[in-house]
Amino acid sequence: MQIFTTRKGLRDYLNSLENKHLSLGFVPTMGALHPGHISLLESAKKHCDLSICSIFVNPGQFNDPDDLKRYPRMPEKDGELLTKHGCDVLFMPEVEEIYPEKPNESYDFGHLDKVLEGAHRPGHFNGVAQVLSRFFNILRPDRAFFGEKDYQQMLIVKALVKQLDVKVEIVPCPIVREPDGLAMSSRNALLSQKERELAANIPIWMNWAAKQLTGATIEEVKHSLQEAIQQHPELRLDYFEVCDAETLKPFSGHLNAKPAIALIALFCGKIRLIDNIRLNSYNLKV
Numbered sequence: 288m289q290i291f292t293t294r295k296g297l298r299d300y301l302n303s304l305e306n307k308h309l310s311l312g313f314v315p316t317m318g319a320l321h322p323g324h325i326s327l328l329e330s331a332k333k334h335c336d337l338s339i340c341s342i343f344v345n346p347g348q349f350n351d352p353d354d355l356k357r358y359p360r361m362p363e364k365d366g367e368l369l370t371k372h373g374c375d376v377l378f379m380p381e382v383e384e385i386y387p388e389k390p391n392e393s394y395d396f397g398h399l400d401k402v403l404e405g406a407h408r409p410g411h412f413n414g415v416a417q418v419l420s421r422f423f424n425i426l427r428p429d430r431a432f433f434g435e436k437d438y439q440q441m442l443i444v445k446a447l448v449k450q451l452d453v454k455v456e457i458v459p460c461p462i463v464r465e466p467d468g469l470a471m472s473s474r475n476a477l478l479s480q481k482e483r484e485l486a487a488n489i490p491i492w493m494n495w496a497a498k499q500l501t502g503a504t505i506e507e508v509k510h511s512l513q514e515a516i517q518q519h520p521e522l523r524l525d526y527f528e529v530c531d532a533e534t535l536k537p538f539s540g541h542l543n544a545k546p547a548i549a550l551i552a553l554f555c556g557k558i559r560l561i562d563n564i565r566l567n568s569y570n571l572k573v
């Protein structure tokens with residue numbers, strides 16, 4: 288695996304391959320890699336000639352400075368894992384390399400960045416858009432792979448490439464889960480044993496909610512969910528919403544067979560976890 292820490296180093300390398308006309312698959316990450324990230328790499332390897340992972344903890348997308356400070360960093364272990372899984376190129380720049388000057392551009396994705404994570408983490412998606420626009424510009428990938436675990440982010444990235452008019456195909460990849468169902472996340476490593484046990488309830492509650500929504504209203508399900516969560520003082524619900532899976536507008540009506548999705552964010556102690564589940568809108572009661 289080739290490792291680069293500078294834009295120039297990486298660009299020179301990619302330029303040297305240009306006459307080979309390889310398709311480039313990009314997997315952006317913030318490191319502390321787990322099988323969820325590796326599934327994106329596997330997808331990139333399957334669909335492209337050359338796989339490039341980035342590890343960059345992007346300060347701009349952290350609205351909480353403590354979250355940024357405690358975000359797990361393990362570059363050596365990550366490098367070994369990527370080598371083991373056959374990644375071709377690793378790009379791990381320092382902050383100054385990506386942002387020689389403080390970024391100041393601001394993006395507007397309409398409704399998409401105003402709700403859910405956008406509403407609860409002000410500036411988060413602007414930071415995501417700032418870093419990805421730079422990465423797309425440096426790498427010029429053919430395809431970029433994003434996990435549906437960060438479902439709203441995946442939709443925003445699709446909107447971003449339209450706005451920037453860059454020719455990169457955004458490939459959504461399914462959520463990879465722990466054996467007990469908890470969605471894999473770098474933040475899971477920060478949970479105490481008790482918090483980790485409690486976090487295992489998230490997928491159980493989401494599956495339960497999905498089933499309930501065939502008979503009960505969204506408000507009723509939200510209320511029961513809130514009650515279940517309140518049984519545990521370590522947990523605090525940030526949001527639970529049922530949305531149109533394409534627009535993230537509140538889901539309404541049996542009007543048509545539009546796909547719907549339920550999304551949750553929940554504090555487990557100090558650690559904020561997110562998850563989502565697709566719903567069969569035919570059966571939803573609103």
Ligand code: AMP
Pocket residue numbers: 315316317318323324326327432433434435436437460461462463464470471472473
């Ligand atoms: P992160 O390092 O958390 O910024 O995530 C980098 C990429 O990996 C994003 O596209 C995430 O959606 C994706 N990802 C993180 N966790 C998972 C998971 N459990 N399953 C699938 N993709 C994931």
